[in-house]
Amino acid sequence: MNGRIGVLSARYTAAVFAVHRPPPEGSLVLKLHADPAAYAGETLAYAPLAGTAPIARLYAEGEESLSLLLEYLPEPADWSGPRMPAVLAERVAAVHTASLWLTGEAAEAMAGFTIAALQGAPAPAWIADPGAYGEVLAAHADAYGPDLVPLGHLDLKPEHLRQRPDGEVVLLDVESVRPDVTGLIDLVTLPAVLRQAGHELGPDQVLGLYRDATAARGASWTAGSLKSALRAYAAASGLESLHGL
Structure with missing residues (x-):
């Protein structure tokens, strides 16, 4: 996996990195869990949600490394609209x-x-x-x-x-x-x-x-x-x- 890596957050439960890649591939989020149960919980959540709910896309997961590759979404939602x-x-x-x-x-x-x-x-x-x-x-x-x-x-x-x-x-x-x-x-x-x-x-x-x-x-x-x-x-x-x- 090629690309410049930046730390988004680092907690005792998980570390989250942005893997910045040029188009057409685009950037990804690499999330590394410290707790096997937390990793299992997140992958379980994606089972019913992926494809049926508006969440970040899951591209890959690594059971041995307790890691997930997710869609990178740096743009915050615009809350100003009445809708x-x-x-x-x-x-x-x-x-x-x-x-x-x-x-x-x-x-x-x-x-x-x-x-x-x-x-x-x-x-x-x-x-x-x-x-x-x-x-x-x-x-x-x-x-x-x-x-x-x-x-x-x-x-x-x-x-x-x-x-x-x-x-x-x-x-x-x-x-x-x-x-x-x-x-x-x-x-x-x-x-x-x-x-x-x-x-x-x-x-x-x-x-x-x-x-x-x-x-x-x-x-x-x-x-x-x-x-x-x-x-x-x-x-x-x-x-x-x-x-x-």
């Missing part, structure tokens, strides 16, 4: 519903994490109230059907929204995505992220954007069912605040 809140909600919804479009080996690999499978299994150890967790899963089954894998826990922040040369907005950093955490935690984060980016939206506006974005991808949330699911999620997880939602 950006809807764009962010749509991008988040695309991740949350990505598993609905899985086929072949990816669908088989994720079969143990579907809503139906989770409803038949004990609640995870991090759940404080198993009864409330059951309500969350039931609400998701009503909204999406039993075959959804409830992906969530995006590391949402304004700097993690980047822009391709053609203007398409994509999400960075999916290593935190887990198949046993619903997208509701990301919905709780949305108002704070939008506020950081200069967009002040009320709770009903945020919920409306999310309902519209997920409805376009096959969901059937209502205002009431979404708020009930959020309350149940807070009880199940011990979350202290829903930030007004």
Whole structure:
């Protein structure tokens, strides 16, 4: 792999480098994990998301070196437009519903994490109230059907929204995505992220954007069912605040 290398970040968990190559090849990101579990988690996240959600493209992975080669996206998203809140909600919804479009080996690999499978299994150890967790899963089954894998826990922040040369907005950093955490935690984060980016939206506006974005991808949330699911999620997880939602 030829090209000038620059350090983007260096933490105890992972080091990220930019490999600058001239056109037509273009630049890449080389990510080196220090923890095998974190590497496995990130590669697992790409299984349902690659090709179905607006994330950085994965070009190659190296199991022995715990490394990934990713699309280099240095251009930050332009948050100034009035449509950006809807764009962010749509991008988040695309991740949350990505598993609905899985086929072949990816669908088989994720079969143990579907809503139906989770409803038949004990609640995870991090759940404080198993009864409330059951309500969350039931609400998701009503909204999406039993075959959804409830992906969530995006590391949402304004700097993690980047822009391709053609203007398409994509999400960075999916290593935190887990198949046993619903997208509701990301919905709780949305108002704070939008506020950081200069967009002040009320709770009903945020919920409306999310309902519209997920409805376009096959969901059937209502205002009431979404708020009930959020309350149940807070009880199940011990979350202290829903930030007004």
